[in-house]
Amino acid sequence: MSASFNPVIASITVRATLGRRRALLFAIPAVVLIALTLAVRATHPAGSSWEAQILGDFGFSVLLPLLALIIGTGVLGAEIDDGSAIHLLATPVRRGSIVLTKWVVAAVLTMLFAAVPELIAGLLAPNSGKLAFALFVGALVGSVIYTAVFVLASVLTTRAIAAGLLYVLIWEGLLGNIVGGARILSIAHYSLGIANAIYPDKDLNAGLGLSTSLVLGIVVTVGALVLASRRLSSFAIKGEPA
Amino acid sequence: MSAIELTSVSRWYGNVVAVNDITMTIGPGVTGLLGPNGAGKSTILHMIAGFLAPSKGTLTIGGKPSWENPEIYRSLGLVPERDSVYAFLTGEQFVNATAKLHKLPDPDAATRRAIEMTDMAAAKDRRIATYSKGMRQRIKVAAALVHDPEILLLDEPFNGMDPRQRLHMMDLLGKLGAEGRVILFSSHILEEVEKVSGTIQVMVAGRLAASGDFRAIRRLMTSRPHVFNVRSSDDRKLAAVLVGRPYTNAVEFTGRGSLQVRTSDFGAFCAQIAVLTRENGIALRELLPTDESLESVFGYLIAGSSSSSAQGQGS
Amino acid sequence: MPADTPTATTGAAAGVIHDLGYRRYDGPRLGRAQMVRALAWHSFRSAFGFGRGAKAKIVPAIAFVALLLPAVVNAASMANGNGRLVFYDTYQPLLRDLVMTIFVAVQAPELVSRDLRSRVLPLYFARPIKTSDYPLAKYLSFTAACAVMMEVPLLVLYLGTIVNVHGGAEVWAQTRQFIPGLLVGLMWAVVLAAISLFLASLTGRRAFATGTVAIFFLATYTLAEILLQVENHGIRQQQAQSIQNAGHFVAPAVPMAEKVSGLFSPFTLFDGVRMWLSGHGTGQSDNVLYPGSFGAVYALVLVVLLAACLTGLFARYRKAARLS
Numbered sequence: 001m002s003a004s005f006n007p008v009i010a011s012i013t014v015r016a017t018l019g020r021r022r023a024l025l026f027a028i029p030a031v032v033l034i035a036l037t038l039a040v041r042a043t044h045p046a047g048s049s050w051e052a053q054i055l056g057d058f059g060f061s062v063l064l065p066l067l068a069l070i071i072g073t074g075v076l077g078a079e080i081d082d083g084s085a086i087h088l089l090a091t092p093v094r095r096g097s098i099v100l101t102k103w104v105v106a107a108v109l110t111m112l113f114a115a116v117p118e119l120i121a122g123l124l125a126p127n128s129g130k131l132a133f134a135l136f137v138g139a140l141v142g143s144v145i146y147t148a149v150f151v152l153a154s155v156l157t158t159r160a161i162a163a164g165l166l167y168v169l170i171w172e173g174l175l176g177n178i179v180g181g182a183r184i185l186s187i188a189h190y191s192l193g194i195a196n197a198i199y200p201d202k203d204l205n206a207g208l209g210l211s212t213s214l215v216l217g218i219v220v221t222v223g224a225l226v227l228a229s230r231r232l233s234s235f236a237i238k239g240e241p242a
Numbered sequence: 243m244s245a246i247e248l249t250s251v252s253r254w255y256g257n258v259v260a261v262n263d264i265t266m267t268i269g270p271g272v273t274g275l276l277g278p279n280g281a282g283k284s285t286i287l288h289m290i291a292g293f294l295a296p297s298k299g300t301l302t303i304g305g306k307p308s309w310e311n312p313e314i315y316r317s318l319g320l321v322p323e324r325d326s327v328y329a330f331l332t333g334e335q336f337v338n339a340t341a342k343l344h345k346l347p348d349p350d351a352a353t354r355r356a357i358e359m360t361d362m363a364a365a366k367d368r369r370i371a372t373y374s375k376g377m378r379q380r381i382k383v384a385a386a387l388v389h390d391p392e393i394l395l396l397d398e399p400f401n402g403m404d405p406r407q408r409l410h411m412m413d414l415l416g417k418l419g420a421e422g423r424v425i426l427f428s429s430h431i432l433e434e435v436e437k438v439s440g441t442i443q444v445m446v447a448g449r450l451a452a453s454g455d456f457r458a459i460r461r462l463m464t465s466r467p468h469v470f471n472v473r474s475s476d477d478r479k480l481a482a483v484l485v486g487r488p489y490t491n492a493v494e495f496t497g498r499g500s501l502q503v504r505t506s507d508f509g510a511f512c513a514q515i516a517v518l519t520r521e522n523g524i525a526l527r528e529l530l531p532t533d534e535s536l537e538s539v540f541g542y543l544i545a546g547s548s549s550s551s552a553q554g555q556g557s
Numbered sequence: 558m559p560a561d562t563p564t565a566t567t568g569a570a571a572g573v574i575h576d577l578g579y580r581r582y583d584g585p586r587l588g589r590a591q592m593v594r595a596l597a598w599h600s601f602r603s604a605f606g607f608g609r610g611a612k613a614k615i616v617p618a619i620a621f622v623a624l625l626l627p628a629v630v631n632a633a634s635m636a637n638g639n640g641r642l643v644f645y646d647t648y649q650p651l652l653r654d655l656v657m658t659i660f661v662a663v664q665a666p667e668l669v670s671r672d673l674r675s676r677v678l679p680l681y682f683a684r685p686i687k688t689s690d691y692p693l694a695k696y697l698s699f700t701a702a703c704a705v706m707m708e709v710p711l712l713v714l715y716l717g718t719i720v721n722v723h724g725g726a727e728v729w730a731q732t733r734q735f736i737p738g739l740l741v742g743l744m745w746a747v748v749l750a751a752i753s754l755f756l757a758s759l760t761g762r763r764a765f766a767t768g769t770v771a772i773f774f775l776a777t778y779t780l781a782e783i784l785l786q787v788e789n790h791g792i793r794q795q796q797a798q799s800i801q802n803a804g805h806f807v808a809p810a811v812p813m814a815e816k817v818s819g820l821f822s823p824f825t826l827f828d829g830v831r832m833w834l835s836g837h838g839t840g841q842s843d844n845v846l847y848p849g850s851f852g853a854v855y856a857l858v859l860v861v862l863l864a865a866c867l868t869g870l871f872a873r874y875r876k877a878a879r880l881s
Contacts, residue, residue, distance in 0.1 A: 008342045019330050058779045070768035083326035090320045091343040092312045161764040162663045169655050233310050237293045
């Protein structure tokens with residue numbers, strides 16, 4: 001099965017996701033991140049490792065997954081939810097192409113609104129050029145993997161955001177840091193593993209090595225996209241026995 | 243020539259049977275799918291359109307199943323009932339995007355043609371969010387027609403249209419059907435169906451109640467016996483008088499102070515009953531038809547005409 | 558004399574209206590208060606997923622069980638003779654923050670976004686209720702729901718402790734600690750409900766509303782936490798140390814910058830107000846450092862936040878009633 005990127009779908013998806021001033025809303029967390037960095041830099045010229053905390057805790061652990069969640073579940077989920085997906089599906093476009101295109105749009109938008117501000121904030125913070133770059137790459141990787149999984153979630157269930165929230169907060173937030181084994185199934189740790197490989201930093205608390213992170217990340221991404229395409233092929237209009 | 247063939251198709255959701263053992267063939271021309279709400283019309287349409295799999299039975303279009311078969315959409319257009327389109331696009335952008343998704347060689351020309359056919363040229367540059375319901379229906383039809391499909395499926399297409407738009411849509415469907423396409427649309431309003439389609443398929447409670455030429459079915463429905471509840475000042479006398487009339491099939495005393503009259507000639511009975519009672523000095527107190535609902539009509543069709551549905555297959 | 562009528566099936570003939578037996582209702586009608594109560598009860602139930610399928614109950618169920626766990630664990634540990642693990646006023650902070658965030662983020666849209674999306678507001682407002690009754694009912698019911706989520710675990714904690722202590726004086730001492738804990742829980746419920754309902758009422762799409770509420774709480778929380786940690790690690794140790802040394806709480810000197818940091822998140826505001834009102838922090842499990850008299854500012858900000866969200870919520874429905 002060959003899937004290809006479809007520009008028509010991409011442009012509609014971009015317009016649907018960013019329409020109605022939603023682009024501004026997505027930009028708010030990014031602005032907050034950068035403002036925060038500037039503010040703290042002004043009041044604390046040097047010293048404690050606040051960079052890792054702002055960039056890591058806020059940018060990486062909160063901003064990135066949540067933005068990926070909203071954008072990733074929105075690109076396909078919103079259309080399935082309000083029924084306009086049927087106009088897209090009643091065409092001979094391959095289901096794999098639909099999933100691929102939507103995922104690319106979601107990943108790029110997440111990179112734009114989460115990874116790029118992460119880089120900017122990182123460069124603004126003093127003494128952390130390398131860390132900033134490492135986290136930027138980690139965030140790029142995270143955007144790619146997170147959005148793939150969330151696109152799959154939006155095909156599988158209408159409550160994708162609730163499920164995604166549970167995953168990000170409970171699984172990755174609480175358990176991933178407490179229970180060592182949970183790291184294997186934690187996208188945050190794949191991204192951290194890659195970031196850590198570029199610039200090792202104790203404060204990142206990365207638990208996985210580079211090769212593990214890469215392999216798992218690729219497996220999860222490709223697996224999610226393939227599964228989503230299969231499920232989309234048997235998309236059924238639910239309910240309404242009329 | 244690809245016809246739509248359903249063979250013993252059933253669809254259930256848990257305990258609810260939405261479609262119950264339906265066998266029918268739909269060929270070129272306009273076919274109306276008629277039935278009350280909840281009859282299973284949308285379910286059948288979604289199954290034909292490849293958006294629902296039958297729980298049992300086979301459903302093919304031109305010999306190939308439509309489920310999990312995106313290629314079928316090259317020759318199939320669907321106009322869903324739900325009012326959801328990309329509201330932020332203009333009408334023309336929407337149809338144009340659909341044309342491109344169908345990989346048409348000349349999407350702009352096809353868009354122009356489709357918009358003209360549905361009489362949306364005046365509003366094509368406005369955002370769909372500003373359209374009225376009837377306009378939204380028409381732009382959905384335009385998008386479904388842009389790739390010149392052989393088969394067109396419409397789910398309650400006349401919903402929300404004013405009389406002028408309705409006439410225009412009926413003309414359009416009639417014309418498309420005359421070109422040899424397979425047009426299937428659903429409705430619960432008899433008039434809509436009778437004006438446009440040659441063949442109708444009547445569905446009630448998931449089953450096929452009648453199919454075939456519309457006029458034959460109409461005759462069937464008017465020739466069914468009507469049942470009335472009559473209350474008068476002297477039931478016995480009225481019963482004796484009615485029994486003598488040719489249009490009375492049966493008279494029964496309900497034991498609750500009323501008379502139940504079964505008549506095969508609805509028109510004659512209605513015209514005569516008042517005259518009859520006055521001539522015989524009986525005061526007519528209450529006259530209630532007991533089964534005038536569309537459902538009971540359809541129900542009668544199911545009960546009484548399983549033979550005619552076997553005869554009236556295809557067209 | 559009701560007349561028969563030719564139906565649509567037989568077309569033609571003269572049209573007469575068929576008496577289907579429609580009857581007007583002339584009995585007693587309940588008043589506005591009853592309507593608001595009915596709406597509030599229905600909303601309260603849907604906050605826990607009742608009235609919808611099983612899938613709607615998953616998240617509230619998980620959240621409720623998760624919140625109960627510390628109480629259960631505490632009871633077990635006290636029964637085994639180990640000390641008390643969980644306190645009434647702080648409970649288990651991180652867990653409570655996360656779980657309540659998830660709960661309000663997923664359930665607030667169930668209350669308000671669904672009605673906006675399916676455009677049933679005109680149906681509600683075509684009844685003799687005031688425009689403000691609808692958000693009032695929603696707010697009261699969601700506050701009650703959040704209160705249930707907060708107070709029931711505290712109650713279980715209390716009962717679990719009572720079972721394990723002996724003597725009326727001990728029971729009384731426990732009760733004296735329990736009551737403020739209940740008040741803290743109430744504060745949480747009142748404010749969280751206001752914020753989440755307001756944010757959720759801004760959109761009819763449930764997914765988007767959930768995302769907005771979640772991002773608001775998490776982002777502000779992380780923000781406040783970072784600001785606090787960035788400022789100074791040391792004071793926290795000081796605080797814990799002083800309790801050990803002096804045997805009771807000694808207010809540490811906290812620089813202004815850190816006091817201000819705690820203003821940025823509802824959760825830190827809760828903690829600040831709690832500590833200000835109770836006069837002491839409990840050392841280990843605080844989100845925020847002891848604010849001293851600055852706590853009055855915390856309380857003020859909290860009240861302003863509450864008022865702003867409620868105003869916004871009510872204003873939203875005045876507008877929605879006109880639009881839809």
